[in-house]
Amino acid sequence: MKKSSQIVGLPIISIESGSEIGHVKSLVVNASDKSIDFLTVDHPDWDVSVKAVPFRKVIGVGEYAVMIEEEKSIFDLSEIPIANELVKKKISIIGTKIINRKGQFHGEVSEYYLDDNTGRIVGLQFKTNETEQFLSTEHVITLGKDLLIVAEEAIDHIVKQPEELFETEKPYTSENYSTLPKEEIVPETPKENAPPSEEDGNGFKEKQITILEGKKLLKDIYTPSGELMFEEGSVLTRDEIEKAQETGVGVVVEMSMHVSG
Known part of the structure; x- marks a missing residue:
């Protein structure tokens, strides 16, 4: 487990060439999955375009550097439509105010793990009455640009040390979040001030479909278990993209990085 601040600024090193190929500029948040999906890369020769490395391409994150297999693991954002969309959402987490579904204020996020x-x-760090406290993201309903919505019972699960986050959180599966009652997922706030909700997630999926539909795959796409899902040369249809979305964000990212047309 690492703080976000421990990763930003680290050198990115290619194992293949043994050379430094940039520094971590920022962490790209996937609010729907409560994860970091990409690291943007800072390099003095790349001012014209923004480049990023998918987190799943990261071999290891140490105190000294972020290790990737090869420089080809870094892509231009224009080649990764999904990453570009996530960057545009500008979800930073740090500085976001934490409130529960009833509108009670708990503090402002100063760091996350x-x-x-x-x-x-896996967890948030925030200050209440000048005391640093921690909360597992298990209790987070919505990660918004300005507001972070938590369940009402979240106050009962606040801990005093980050190590306790491992003791309070449940093993993560995609089902844990998707099976919450609908009222636990969509905060009851006025529409004009409401943070991104389940409807926004559906809108994001529609954007993915718009971006990818009709494009040709440049390589075979496999499921996380290694089964062939789509063959190289296939022209993506809406049904196929929806199937990929249901399978997992990693599959959609892989498709986005290997399409043309």
Whole structure:
């Protein structure tokens, strides 16, 4: 587990060439999955375009550097429509105010922790009455641009040390969040002030479909379990993209990085 601030600024090193190929500029948040999906890369020769490395391409995150297999793991954002969309959402987490579904204020996020093996955001650090406290993202309903909505019972699960986050959180599965009652997912706030909700997630999926539909795959796409899902040369249809979305964000990202047309 690492703080976001421990990753930003780290050198990115290619294992293949043994050379430094940039620094971590920022962490790209996937609010729907409560994860870091990409690291943007800072390099003095790349001022014209923004480049990023998918977190799943990261071999390891150490105290000294972020390790990737090869420089080809870094892509221009224009080649990764999904990453570009996530960047445009500008979800930073730090500085976001924490409120529960009933509108009670708990504090402002000063830092967050992530699993440096998977990119999953595991906990939040915030201050209440000048005391630093921590909360597992298990209790987070919505990660918005300005507001972070938590369940009413979240106050009962606040801990005093980040190490306690591991003791309070449940093993993460995609089902844990998707099976919450609908009223626990969509905060009851006025529409004009409401943070991104389930409807926004559907809108994001529609954007993915718009971007990818009709494009030709440049390589075979496999499921996380290794089964062939789509063959190279396939022209993506709406049904196929929806199937990929249901399978997982990693599949959609892989498709986005290997399409043309």
